[in-house]
Amino acid sequence: MSQLLDIIIQAFYTGAEWALIATGFGFIARTTNIFHLALGGIYAIGAYGCYYFTVQLGMPLFIGAIIGVLLAGVGGALIDLAVYQPVTGLYGKRQVDRLSPFIASLGVLIVLQNCIQLWFGSIPLFIESPDWGVATIGTSRILVWNLVKILISFCSVAAFALWLVKTRTGASALALGQSPEGASVVGISERAVRLQIFFATGLFAGLAGVLAIMTHPTLPHDGLAIVIYGALIAMMLPKANVLVWWLIAVAAAFVYAATITTIGGGWHDVVLQTVLMSAVVILRIIMPAMQRRRIIREASLLEATKNNR
């Protein structure tokens, strides 16, 4: 029982990081149809930016973290401006090609990760998290910092969800994803909305990086693994509310934590990836196919009943 509680707690604070990436990745895929793998590089910008300002320049942790997150946000917006917009074009001049931005994204990810590795080296880096003591939940003990991390992640995603439904700019971002032509004719500027989206999702990725480097040693290339998890989480239910992605991220992290405990070694990654891929296949391919088949069967039954009459 105590071990289960430990796994659940660990799932929450690992899932808190993944949820931020899933939100960023999923929302960009939903609104621009781009598989933004470069988010892994932005994650590294957040983590290493925070490290640079805090450890190397000696700034207070809080300031370093904010600068790291902001750098990631700006990085996200710049990638859209300098790479995606020229590659995909805006509405009206858009080339219908999903492969080019995907390859461009992969290229940006590799460039960012390698640049960071050239600057900081390939040794895992770590920032000591604030020592706020230990809390006891049932029989388990958890660092208060980890509870704060869960809270920061949840509140950020919840604030984003509120921004989407309560503000005109949030609604315009959703509108752009659903009908670029409709968004154009009502006067929504695609360029401006995209910059906001990429900035906001960059902030999320940067925040995930900052939270990660303050929790465990982090490498420049860690971003790719986490962005793959984020992508799989968001792809399960691509149209879901961002808070649902947060919960799925925690569930995925539960599988991860449980397999670390029970299997260990490098196998937990294999198990998690298999579980996530299976979930995506079931939710996105098998279930819709079954639903289509059921509708066809019901329609033919109805037709047969009409004919019999």
Added chain:
Amino acid sequence: MNISSSSSSKVDIEQEPLLTINGLRAGYRGWEVLSDINLRLKPGETLGILGHNGAGKTTLLRCIAGLLAPTHGQISYDGEDISRWSIPQRVKKGIVLVPQGRALFRELSIRDNVMLGAFRKTPSEALQAWNSLSERWKWLAERQTTHVEKLSGGQQQIVANARGLASLPNLLMVDEPSIGLSGVAVTELVEFLKGLRSEGKTTILVEQNVGLAANVCDHFMILRNGEVIGLYHRSELPMENLWSLF
């Protein structure tokens, strides 16, 4: 009004035109769809653009709305050259397109769709527009939280029209609104378009349903292969052999 596809143009000294198009050429990826279109549309006029598929009707509306940049020519609105204006600038100025296929935000509510129509207005103007439109179509308010994808084609067209009107347009362009609508929905649409005409709203209607267009427009422009082949006043339109004109 003076519409032509040639360089000759009559001068109307009574009223300044709201929209003037001179020598407009436009197309897609090097393929010219519109060639040398000229148009003068006065405030309060209702123009129907008729023609077969591929005649260039939608392309002309897209040029006026700013969705497609012309290769030659000039578009002036209210005395200003708007040829290089962005779409948001044109919407702010009151040039609004209700596009073919409606282009609604299917997973957003009716209210969000209509309110987004007033995206270039202040929040209070947007709210005012919503209140007045939900007064006009009462069911919009009753079903305001319903997602647009759950509505019938006719209802979706009404939401698209309401979204267009929410921006308080001075020039409303409606592209093929009757496609896929039932008879009842078409009747409602005709009433809506007639209402616009009686309100004195300047409107351009692109429509394949000639009967519908003939019912609601004052003037008609007939396009064939990107050229204007005829322009008629409502009273001059030869209804019995209209299709032969195309």
